[in-house]
Amino acid sequence: MFSDRFDQLVQALRILPSVGPKSAQRMALHLIMKNREGAIGLAHALTEATNYIHECSICHSLTEDEVCNICLSTERDEQLLCVVESPADVMAIEQSGSFRGKYHVLGGHLSPLDGIGPDEIGIPHLVHRLSDGKVQEVILATNATVEGQATAHYLVEATKHLPVQMTRIAQGVPQGGELEYVDSHTLSQAVHNRMRMK
């Protein structure tokens, strides 16, 4: 609209998730008109982050070092390993404050139609990690989607020969969920997996 570089900025902003053409335009105008300093800071932060952030060599979460803080920590329970699909899941579980063990990030889920098999999400590497006997329990925290469930089941099979306990995060009605609005699949699973209270 105003100039080539303005249009290029609008286009570049559209790579952000859930930013459409209108929002991108509004963002570009906001940056140019009201916060150039912020725009320069954002450019710097993007460059730094892309240059320095990479996978942790142990758990495959994100870090700036060879090994991430969680893997290095001596205060976390090494006998407990939580398997998740992505670093976003590590973040979600950490923010819930409900877990003090270590993580393993698969980097995806099994999806044979897309050519993603056990090798592509490093399952042999995970099985190898479990084979030294340090980990006593693996919490399977893949998503509660069809693919996430399949990946969890595959992992149970793949670790059958190891003396490690495999658990799955609970599935049921979410906190604050009103039964009226919960989908019937979730509800039937919640009834099926009911817990004894007395």
Place this chain on the structure above:
Amino acid sequence: MFSDRFDQLVQALRILPSVGPKSAQRMALHLIMKNREGAIGLAHALTEATNYIHECSICHSLTEDEVCNICLSTERDEQLLCVVESPADVMAIEQSGSFRGKYHVLGGHLSPLDGIGPDEIGIPHLVHRLSDGKVQEVILATNATVEGQATAHYLVEATKHLPVQMTRIAQGVPQGGELEYVDSHTLSQAVHNRMRMK
């Protein structure tokens, strides 16, 4: 969360309009995990845009050159001048395709409580621009807010001594608007400003 640079990127993304902490986190993860190339491109576009985009010396819209394309254009009607509050308004009117004259961007509206008077939004400069007699009609397209209306009225007063026609963009029920949902102030104004059809 993962590292200092990750947190800095999340913070930097929060300067974008309507991006809260959760969205910023999601954006940062998306960029780092799925689109590093896009992130590098965005950093470049931000740097270029902040370095090269500035105000047009005539109309105060945005340009990379001394004078913007619209001011330079010989195909646009020089006798028609549209006064708007910001470059975003120029963009909106251009996208509506309803105007083929030239623009003047005030860069704000009168707001005495915030210390923004006629000088701060360059009204003397605009009056000077109109005084050479080239412009026959000024379309006041400031926002239909209290400040925008006040600014429009002030401009009418400030140009009283000039032989230029001043018009205000129409105010009324928006296209597709159902009367049931239109606020009563808009509706009373729409009745007051009714147009003869026969």
